[in-house]
Amino acid sequence: MIDLDDVPTPQGDLTLKLLASRQDTNLYGDISGGWLINHMDQAAELAAGRQAHGRTATVAIEAMDFLSPVRVGSMVNIFTRVQEIGHSSIKIDVEVWIRLPQERNPQELHKVTEARFVMVALDENGRIRAVPNGA
Numbered sequence: 001m002i003d004l005d006d007v008p009t010p011q012g013d014l015t016l017k018l019l020a021s022r023q024d025t026n027l028y029g030d031i032s033g034g035w036l037i038n039h040m041d042q043a044a045e046l047a048a049g050r051q052a053h054g055r056t057a058t059v060a061i062e063a064m065d066f067l068s069p070v071r072v073g074s075m076v077n078i079f080t081r082v083q084e085i086g087h088s089s090i091k092i093d094v095e096v097w098i099r100l101p102q103e104r105n106p107q108e109l110h111k112v113t114e115a116r117f118v119m120v121a122l123d124e125n126g127r128i129r130a131v132p133n134g135a
Contacts (some may be wrong), residue, residue, distance in 0.1 A: 008111060010097050012075040012081030020074045020098075031070035036096055036113065037061070039078055044092040044117035047080035052091050052121035052131050059089070064115040071100030076110065083116065088128045092117045 016039055026032040041058055048056040070076065077097045084091040093116050097109040123129040 004006060010077065010079040010092070010095055010109065010111075011018075012079040012093060012095065013047070014077055015046055015080040018076050020072055020076055022072050025072060029072065031049075031072070031074070031076075033066060036066075036070065039076065040094045040096060040113075040115060042115065043070050043078040043080050044094050044119060047082060047092050048090045048119035048121075049119075051082055054105075055122040055124070056090065056119040057122055058117055059120050060118040062116040062118070066113050068110065068112055070098055070112055071101065075099040076112075085131055087095040088120050088130055090119045090121070090131060092119060111132055 018039065020031045020035075024031050027094045041061075045056055046060065054085065075098060077099070079095045079097065081093045081095075082090060083093050095114040096112040099109055100110055121129050121131045
């Protein structure tokens with residue numbers, strides 16, 4: 001019997017949900033890592049922008065390992081969680097989980113990758129600014 005406490009689950013809020021399509025594949029028919037990173041960056045920017053009340057930019061992406069390929073037809077779910085808020089920076093944990101196209105259990109998700117994105121708040125001129133208190 002599976003102990004449900006040992007089954008990994010997504011951490012954070014569902015921030016982006018999209019379908020992996022044929023136009024997003026590499027030479028071997030898998031979704032490219034760059035496509036995933038691009039959407040992870042968008043999700044991190046959305047989460048950071050809510051905290052910063054405005055414009056943000058990515059300044060670093062910490063280690064990322066891909067656990068499995070993403071196939072065409074997979075539903076890609078990107079979860080974000082604010083990990084730390086500094087004076088002008090926000091660290092966002094981003095996880096990618098997929099639902100396989102022919103999955104028998106429609107609720108079953110499989111983890112693909114995770115990374116920590118470091119974002120900074122920017123003013124209207126593109127200069128680093130403070131993150132508002134109480135964000």
